Amino acid sequence: MPSFSDDLFLGNGATYMGTGSNAANSVFSATISGTTLTITQAQSGDPVVVGQYVTGAGVTANSYITANLGNNQYTLSQSSTVASAVTMYAAGNATLSDPSPMPLGVGPLGRIYNWDTIPQTLQTANIAASQTPAAAGSLTLSAGVSSQSVVRSNGQSVIQLDVPRAVSVTQVAAGTSVTVTVSGYDYYGQAMSQTITSIPGAVATSLKAFYQIASIAVSSGTTTAVSVGTSDVLGFPIRVIDGGYVIDPGWAGSIVGDTGTFVAADTTNPATAATGDVRGTYKPSTATNGSRRLVISIATPAIASGPNATRTGALGVTQA
Secondary structure (H helix, E strand, O other): OOEOOOOOOEEOOOEOEEOOOOOOOOEEEEEEEEEEEEEEEEOOOOOOOOOOEEEEOOOOOOOEEEEEEEOOEEEEEEEEEEEEEEEEEEEOOHHHOOOOOEOOEEOOOOOEEEEEEOOOOOOOOOOEEEEOOOOOEEOOOOOOOOEEEEEOOOOOEEEEEEEEEEEEEEEOOOOOOOEEEEEEEOOOOOEEEEEEEOOEOOEEEEEEEEEEEEEEEEOOOOOOOEEEEEEEEEEOOOOOOOHHHEEEEEEOOOOOOOOOEEEOOOOOOOOOOOOOOOOOEEEOOOOOOOOOOEEEEEEOOHHHHOOOOOHHHHHOOOOO
16 A cells, blocks of 8 residues: 555544544444334443444444434434344444544545555456356455455455555456456455456456455356456545546656546445445556556545545545
8 A cells, every 4th residue: 555645644543534433432232123222231431422323233334323312212314123232333423524533544634645656566366366167156265466365353354455456357268258246345444345247358347446355256157267366457545536636647757747547536425336436546557567656646625634524525435
């Protein structure tokens, strides 16, 4: 992943524009019946307030508290069924664009952000080696050059890439075209997926840039071998909605602006497995090789770095 300018940090420090729940915010045991949340035991002692997002096993995604009914009962924006008490978390605020501190994301952004990265040479089979699936199901994943097998904090094994980049599917000619569904995570730990239609005799590339791949499924047998690897399409670390915000794309040591391919962030909300990258992508004009450096100065809009900046403004809509 890139190096960062002094006015931005990534990692587990407190951030107001993040992607995860802050465990220090309102941890409690609770049940849910429809839209009624009943807290059975407070664990952190922090208050639960209207507007906070609620997460936990069985809770519908993006649910937040809309009213305090008293007696440890609250109304949620979406219906769920959680019959027995489970540990839940409340953090962020749906009505204030997530201004609550979160554990992973970006800290205060300056008006100019410098994206600096040296991506490795692309590999056509460093996620899934060549194989011919006989029927619908999952491909066997195996780390290759410039990728590694790691275990996430939740115990899940994934293939981790050198930098966030689009995934490529290569299929031998004369085979059957299939739908390939790639599931994994972005650099901030957000779950994401992408459907790709394989092309016999050619390479198909995802629209989204993945950092970790958890599984790859095919819709049917292919009759010819397929492999999955990386491409030279690199994922921006912050949302870039217009090429005008790209001030100076530098590549391979040249002081002349690079003429690579820019794709703006897909702002479709909610995102789906068919939509594009929520932060945008850039493909340099020549191939990556592990030594060519990409340095792009990005102007950040007020929604990403001003006093009313939001998580969406900095990192894009929630992945899917």
